[in-house]
Amino acid sequence: MIRTATPDDIPTLHALVRELAAYEKALDEVVATEEQLHQALFGDRPAAYAHVATADDGGGEVIGFALWFLNFSTWRGVHGIYLEDLYVRPERRGGGHGRALLTELARICVERGYQRLEWSVLDWNAPAIAFYESLGARPQDEWTVYRLTEGPLARLGAA
Numbered sequence: 272m273i274r275t276a277t278p279d280d281i282p283t284l285h286a287l288v289r290e291l292a293a294y295e296k297a298l299d300e301v302v303a304t305e306e307q308l309h310q311a312l313f314g315d316r317p318a319a320y321a322h323v324a325t326a327d328d329g330g331g332e333v334i335g336f337a338l339w340f341l342n343f344s345t346w347r348g349v350h351g352i353y354l355e356d357l358y359v360r361p362e363r364r365g366g367g368h369g370r371a372l373l374t375e376l377a378r379i380c381v382e383r384g385y386q387r388l389e390w391s392v393l394d395w396n397a398p399a400i401a402f403y404e405s406l407g408a409r410p411q412d413e414w415t416v417y418r419l420t421e422g423p424l425a426r427l428g429a430a
Contacts, residue, residue, distance in 0.1 A: 276322060319338055327366065
């Protein structure tokens, strides 16, 4: 089952974010707090959205999530969805929850007239790459992601 995340899901979402970071060998980079997640998703001006996957046993246990936000294509003239994180607990993978989360985001795109659903994947994550390609997703290998953080971001912002 897929549903929109609620404020009650914040502790679990935070735990899942940390699990994902550990899987991606970057747990030491996670500084986000539960309060920050709450503000981003449910504050006065939400800038991000989340859906959760729950266990099929009827207990409602959250076992995965998709956290996303809107982007915009100047070439297409419409919004799209950028999927920041997609994660299903390892012991629950293979049950269709990741596909169901992506299906929900694709449904939102179609319903709202968005023309892109995009995300990044680590180049070593072969299982995820195979899964995404099985859905028809294709890498955009002519583009390279750049990022400014911490010191370089602060220096440029202060210039």
